[in-house]
Amino acid sequence: MVKRIGLLFGMEDTFPWALINAIQSRAGDGILAEPVSVAELRDDAASAYDLILDRISHEVPFYRTYLKHAVYRGTQVMNNPFWWSADDKFFGCLAARSLGVHVPRTVLLPHKQHPPNTTAKSYRNLRLVEWEDVFQYLGFPIYLKPAYGGGWKDVYRCEDREAFLAAYDLSRDLCMMAQEAIEFTEYYRCYVFGRERVRVMPYDPRQPHHLRYVRESAPIWPDLHARLVLDALKLCKALGYDMNTVEFAVREGIPYAIDFTNCAPDADLHSVGQENFDWAVENMAAVLIEAVWNPRPFEFTGSWPALRELEH
DSSP states (O other): OOEEEEEEOOSOOSHHHHHHHHHHHHHGGGEEEEEOOOOSOOTTOOOSOSEEEESSTTTOHHHHHHHHHHHHTTOEEESOHHHHHHOOHHHHHHHHHHHTOOOOOEEEOOOSSOOTTOOGGGGTTOOOOOHHHHHHHHOSSEEEEESSOOTTTTOEEESSHHHHHHHHHTOTTOOEEEEEOOOOSEEEEEEEETTTEEEEEEBOTTSOGGGOBOSSOOOOOHHHHHHHHHHHHHHHHHHTOSEEEEEEEEETTEEEEEEOOOSSOOOOHHHHOHHHHHHHHHHHHHHHHHHHHSOOOOOSSOSHHHHHHHHO
16 A cells, blocks of 8 residues: 655745655655645545655644544644643753753743733732843843744844833733843754654854754864754654754853754755755655554653653
């Protein structure tokens, strides 16, 4: 029986088509890889796919529910739509600490503005923020960023109290978190595929988006490279992500995990460069082919619940 792999994607044009071609060239007639096709969704509908790679449901709620339906009907979905819906960056910091992965000191903050359909009375359980305690715990500079989200949207670097409160005033009804700024000497972004394949890429988040992947850089010290790979794998195994990027800022030789819930990471040829693009295509194709022939039993999340039990 032919196995069907569906790719669910949006505006990107280079990675999905190259991935489909790589799967077909490696797998032959036993696997059919194609873009997902879906319209209205009946509650009694069967799933047309054995495996779906999700690249867009975080932007389209209809797709997220469609993927949950596919899981219910027996389809593997990467990444797990149930856990991805529940995860957030603040929780990830808690999981990282359980793993012994360094992360910046972090504080979760209440919404600046009322979310839709709430009023002041909705917050009767909420005390006023003790701002001086927050600033003392984190120290300046501080990064303010959403607990849910990615792509460096609504991220502010704040050098002092006034700049922080001005940025917080701009956060609308987003749930924000404040983090200690790691003043780094090196910065890396790691592709992590299938919870076992890692590519460490020099990266500069201070540059415009299309220049962030550093084409020419100094060699990475072997010990640091090994630590980056180990920590990236720890995080993705604990959180149960099969396609992810993990970003590390290196301060005084120690890597700090800065952002590691990028479950539909940038893989566009024009931003990541040819070598990184080729690695992403070939390795994700291998992961999907292996998974469609040897499916993993369904899991709601990765291994973090067991880690929590050990910690406590």
